[in-house]
Amino acid sequence: MNANTPPHASSITIALPSWAESAVDWHRRYESDDDKMHVAIALSRINVERDTGGPFGAAVFELGTGRLVGIGVNSVVRLNCSALHAEVVALMLAEQERHSFTLAAPGLPPHELVTSCEPCAMCLGATLWSGVKRLVCGATREDATRLGFDEGPVFPASYEYLAHAGIEIVREVCRAEARAVLELYRSRSGPIYNP
Amino acid sequence: MNANTPPHASSITIALPSWAESAVDWHRRYESDDDKMHVAIALSRINVERDTGGPFGAAVFELGTGRLVGIGVNSVVRLNCSALHAEVVALMLAEQERHSFTLAAPGLPPHELVTSCEPCAMCLGATLWSGVKRLVCGATREDATRLGFDEGPVFPASYEYLAHAGIEIVREVCRAEARAVLELYRSRSGPIYNP
Numbered sequence: 001m002n003a004n005t006p007p008h009a010s011s012i013t014i015a016l017p018s019w020a021e022s023a024v025d026w027h028r029r030y031e032s033d034d035d036k037m038h039v040a041i042a043l044s045r046i047n048v049e050r051d052t053g054g055p056f057g058a059a060v061f062e063l064g065t066g067r068l069v070g071i072g073v074n075s076v077v078r079l080n081c082s083a084l085h086a087e088v089v090a091l092m093l094a095e096q097e098r099h100s101f102t103l104a105a106p107g108l109p110p111h112e113l114v115t116s117c118e119p120c121a122m123c124l125g126a127t128l129w130s131g132v133k134r135l136v137c138g139a140t141r142e143d144a145t146r147l148g149f150d151e152g153p154v155f156p157a158s159y160e161y162l163a164h165a166g167i168e169i170v171r172e173v174c175r176a177e178a179r180a181v182l183e184l185y186r187s188r189s190g191p192i193y194n195p
Numbered sequence: 196m197n198a199n200t201p202p203h204a205s206s207i208t209i210a211l212p213s214w215a216e217s218a219v220d221w222h223r224r225y226e227s228d229d230d231k232m233h234v235a236i237a238l239s240r241i242n243v244e245r246d247t248g249g250p251f252g253a254a255v256f257e258l259g260t261g262r263l264v265g266i267g268v269n270s271v272v273r274l275n276c277s278a279l280h281a282e283v284v285a286l287m288l289a290e291q292e293r294h295s296f297t298l299a300a301p302g303l304p305p306h307e308l309v310t311s312c313e314p315c316a317m318c319l320g321a322t323l324w325s326g327v328k329r330l331v332c333g334a335t336r337e338d339a340t341r342l343g344f345d346e347g348p349v350f351p352a353s354y355e356y357l358a359h360a361g362i363e364i365v366r367e368v369c370r371a372e373a374r375a376v377l378e379l380y381r382s383r384s385g386p387i388y389n390p
């Protein structure tokens with residue numbers, strides 16, 4: 001409208017914290033759910049230890065080969081962006097890696113999302129749209145709620161919706177280990193950023 | 196782990212299409228819900244006409260002053276990112292503009308999200324985490340579903356959850372005008388990108 005338009009934000013760059021790339025082994029083939037969950041939990045733990053965000057980590061793998069495709073950590077406070085839960089970051093970067101807006105595109109192998117804690121309402125929706133075929137969760141909604149994090153409008157029917165869409169859901173993988181990171185975060189009085 | 200790590204995506208930059216910044220009047224004070232909805236609908240329509248994405252637009256305003264803070268258009272296909280629904284883009288850019296991970300931060304005025312179509316499950320969660328105090332919707336879930344877009348696990352209880360969190364919800368503002376853009380998209384055989 002006007003060449004003198006006041007400055008306003010017109011882009012955001014979403015990048016991992018500097019430590020993250022080298023915190024995982026990109027060459028390894030991850031076989032078991034425990035192996036994969038250890039990646040997500042390690043990311044969640046280092047995110048707390050380095051003060052780069054909330055106690056949540058996630059990773060996207062190729063089903064079958066166990067190849068790591070993308071990783072994410074909670075980046076809400078670090079990047080001033082409430083949508084940047086670990087799952088959203090991991091899915092975004094996996095889709096960038098695949099040059100595709102869906103991980104279920106023709107020619108791609110199937111993918112799975114492994115997250116250190118059961119997804120909130122937003123992330124459950126993001127999981128559905130990403131095209132992953134499998135969702136593996138560590139800590140439970142109750143574990144997160146006990147820490148003070150709100151998971152939002154997630155209902156048993158929400159999980160049924162994903163299952164009906166063909167997504168296999170596996171819960172409580174390495175739950176105690178994942179929950180320990182939530183407890184570490186609480187013990188350090190990390191910010192509970194959801195209002 | 197290894198200096199010879201294969202290249203993989205480690206960031207994504209989310210920017211509006213080139214036409215978007217100048218498609219809205221950043222100086223105006225938007226007063227009525229219809230005025231605000233016309234911004235969201237115009238963005239949705241131009242997004243279709245320019246072939247830059249799906250038929251959805253959104254905008255974040257300051258409540259009270261009616262000042263425009265951030266805008267978004269569906270950018271899923273353009274940016275290879277399934278999470279980039281119009282609402283998520285608008286909320287991300289509004290938070291960047293405010294330098295805050297919550298639009299409910301102390302010292303900020305209250306904000307509202309105006310969207311050309313009722314949010315999907317992911318965007319409803321994103322709305323909750325953003326800290327907006329008001330959600331204004333144009334076309335309905337049924338309008339989107341009729342076009343072939345899946346809204347995901349959204350239930351009446353999902354809206355009740357947001358209302359209970361203090362978010363005022365207003366629906367069917369300029370619904371016919373908003374729905375016309377969905378129909379335009381269908382008539383042009385635009386991709387229905389949700390699986």
